[in-house]
Amino acid sequence: MQRTASLVTKVFIQRDYSEGTVCRFQTKFPAELDNRVERALLEQTVKTLNSCYVEAEKVGGQSYLEGCLACATAYIVFLCMETRYEKVLKKISGYIQEQNEKIYAPRGLLLTDPIERGMRVVSFIQLLLHSLRTTNTSV
């Protein structure tokens, strides 16, 4: 019977505030992931996340319409309608899951959704999985 144990370390990518309070993460490559994943892949993931957040927080025609409609209905419309930000967040979780399955899990990493950490950091969980074959008597 196989048993698995794991050692876990976490690596965090912080927010980039150089463009103000808009949600953006640093594309600087953390040294701890140097031999785990290629720079280009990580940068691509973070850039895609950043562009999704920019799209969610864009102040433009759609956000005005949403705001005005909501105000006119005393914000009751949000009980039946999903906001644009929530739609983008769902899209982002789908993207993160896809990236985990395709790129990060085979390299022993797990990318967590920034919303889980209050949009402060993107964290990578590094797993080192080990398993030991033992006899099946001690169960």
Added chain:
Amino acid sequence: MSAVMITRKVRKWEKLPGKNTFCCDGRVMMARQKGIFYLTLFLIIGTCSLFFAFECPYLAVHLSPAIPVFAVLLFLFVIAMLLRTSFSDPGVLPRALPEEANFIEMEIEAANGNVPSGQRPPPRIRNVQINNQIVKLKYCYTCKIFRPPRASHCSICDNCVDRFDHHCPWVGNCVGKRNYRYFYLFTLTLSLLTIYIFAFNIVHVVMRSVDQGFLNTLKETPGTYPLNMNTFLLVCFFTLWSMVGLTGFHTYLISLNQTTNEDIKGSWSGKNRGQNPYSHKNIIKNCCEVLCGPTYPSKMCYHDDLGVICFSLFLTSFSACFPQKTTAPLIPNEHTPDDVKPSIAAEKSSGPKDDQPPAAKLPPLASPETDAETSIAKNQ
């Protein structure tokens, strides 16, 4: 391998260490002291009830039925905005979990280098450049995070709030990024409602005076007006001036894209005037950003049922396909990270277990900081 997961979700707000109260499964979030909020509700509902009961019938008959109808709509909007402001999450930033806090500590120590013993370490500040302006990010010792720009720690609620404006006891909650527009609309519509009621009070008094004389109108019998008309007018008068003043002040802040907190501290006034890096230097753009910007999701009341289930299934398939290695100790020793020790110990004493919530029974992918804590995975 098949796996049976019994999930019990522990939501973020259930673990929030701040001084807030939650109702309705986390959908309502308020500060602990709610007394003044009840007073606000009482004053608004009480005054409007008196208006509807004793003045609207006369006005509807002698002037127009549209007057009470519009008053009702305005009143409902005011209550909706008040409740929305009071019950929403103002933009609370969740506190850093232990790993993140340690990571930040390590970064700080690396940045400070070796501080000779006896000397105070330098203050924990990070400088960022936003629109050619250096902004200092302060470290919050309670929440163990570097506060984002414009965030501040509310000592009453004991939380860091994003784009913190102020803590308003009248609404029983902080005013921050997520509920500032509702607060502004509340003050604006309450001013309008107060002006409306006050104006029609005056109209009512004038019209009755024309009919029966001014003094008689003011001394109306208790049967018709349980409260003296003077009291009613006085309450309206004082509310009006304070609400109009407050609305005017917040309109000024919005046009400059500043918060009350920044205004009080003088961050972008005096010698720093004109250097606000968040302002678009255009009143219309500033107003649009604050009032018509996107509706930010709550970082506390985030419900993510589907994400939890998908995550758990991924866990089992992942551990099944990883190649076999036999190097790490299964017995926890002094080198094993603390948060892994319980899971290793639990793995050793495996076998049929009772349903128990803690995540310690599984390899720490389902570590305590995720919303879902899976109870058990039975390998068959």
